[in-house]
Amino acid sequence: MFDEKKLVSKILGRNKNITDVFFAACGGSLNDLFPVHYFIESESKKLHSMCKPARELVLIDSPRWNDKSITFVLSHSGNTPEAIEAAKIAKNNGSFVIAITNDKNSKLNDSSLYDDLIVYNWGKSVSHKDVPMGIEFRIVNEFLHQTEDDYTKYEDMLSGLNQIDSIIENAKNIQKDSAAKFAQKYRKQPFLYILGSGASTSQAYGFAICSLMEMQWMDCAYINSAEFFHGPFEVLQDDKVFVQCINAGKTRVLDERSRDFIEKYHGQLEVIDANKFGMDKIKDSVVDYFNPFVFYEMGVLYRDELSEKRGHQTDFRQYMGKVDYSYESDIK
């Protein structure tokens, strides 16, 4: 069983003066890292954090990526070349590398690539505490608790992590009929906009690029709700379709504002509102960080309903894993 206390002791045992955290992954895995990066930016007084597509992070190779840093490398398959490359560079730079994968027999399980390896299970019966986003939050929450005296949200985070599974079950039950109706109505829609903000900006992004583009071959775009009024809203007319994710917590005002405008000007609007799912069980102080768990699952729900109505299986690919799109590593 993974133990975040032991891991944090191991990190601090090697270097007590950690200043930076780097998050390296691609696509769906990058979405799982972003909320924890957002958490650090929002809560830590000491840590700097960078979260980028793995290969971009490697090409930048920030001067801060050194032995005073921790690097999270996440690859579900454990074989993503960009993630392997990022782990290699992180190790070369002296960073403490935490590699996270679903497959213990993958390329990422090479002891030269990490300081700690976490292999997680995946499936409907696995708690959200024990999948990558939950694991990362547990590690960083523990780290802040042990290293920053005035960090006060430790217990609230732990309590939230114990609530999130039941909230997600709620969310699926409550939203299922809407998702099915949406899928029926928009199964032939040529193009959709997905809106979200704050910690779940990455889940609006993942809804678009993973659930719809990758798994349904549907064209769509993701927009940060905060940016909607600064350009994107000019496309709004009554033939346009928007999925609006509405967070619980501080950034809710951003999502409500774009929702209200789209309604007023007759956009076709699907609202997914985290506040309807029992998020009040989570403390206000930390509720922001639990929105991404919910919206990841909402992307899955809508994708699955669309799959049914469109006759397009979610695991059907034309390119991924089927054709060659390898690249020559920049790392010699």
Added chain:
Amino acid sequence: MFDEKKLVSKILGRNKNITDVFFAACGGSLNDLFPVHYFIESESKKLHSMCKPARELVLIDSPRWNDKSITFVLSHSGNTPEAIEAAKIAKNNGSFVIAITNDKNSKLNDSSLYDDLIVYNWGKSVSHKDVPMGIEFRIVNEFLHQTEDDYTKYEDMLSGLNQIDSIIENAKNIQKDSAAKFAQKYRKQPFLYILGSGASTSQAYGFAICSLMEMQWMDCAYINSAEFFHGPFEVLQDDKVFVQCINAGKTRVLDERSRDFIEKYHGQLEVIDANKFGMDKIKDSVVDYFNPFVFYEMGVLYRDELSEKRGHQTDFRQYMGKVDYSYESDIK
């Protein structure tokens, strides 16, 4: 005349121990800030940087946003409520606020909102050194030069800033015919993808949300080239249209990889390649940071050509500045 040396002295005169830089703006102005944020992440050993939509930054209100920070607030009109709000919070937090606007009579010109105000001119005859992106690069380049002993790119950056105007003139001349043909061919295209990476990720984004969505009411999505292979590429078939921005410098490999794949699998592809415009006049050490200048102007060029062929004037709006979309500030 704006003098970055004086400004940096003023900042350091107030606090020698600057640790953080915050970038606050919306839409097109946010695009102008991102490359400088990227520059700090890539080059600084001491500074941490955060770049977010202004209101999101305000809602997060990071514990690092304090008297050891500098905040850039950019609003072209000087009246964007989210930018004003960010300046207010930054000042409350004790940050050194640099407010940048095109209009000296705007709301942003209120001495309670900034420590330094920069009013820039705008128009075809103004050098790119003297518009927001250039001004910000000059300030941060000067800051790193004065505060980080091993920062070696000072002269290369200054030299690049002296080259960029002529490179952009080149780029416009070289790309004009392609842009006109593109506009003729795709004037009725329902939907486009814009791809870019690295420092000009924000210019791919701006190409989509400002040039096309706002100014042409065209539906489109922006994708980081590094992310293309991790979901988005599954939509690729011969009816899809992609505009691929190709950087000069380190991140070029990311753009070339998606370009090659789109070509191979018969996507309709418009390539804009910074290497064709004389970017070799700029030192390799800093060329990455000059891509955004070029791609901003390419967005403008394609927008203007589309405007001609679509009969849609670039300053025609249905909502912006025409209907009420104000919000009640969260700041009391």
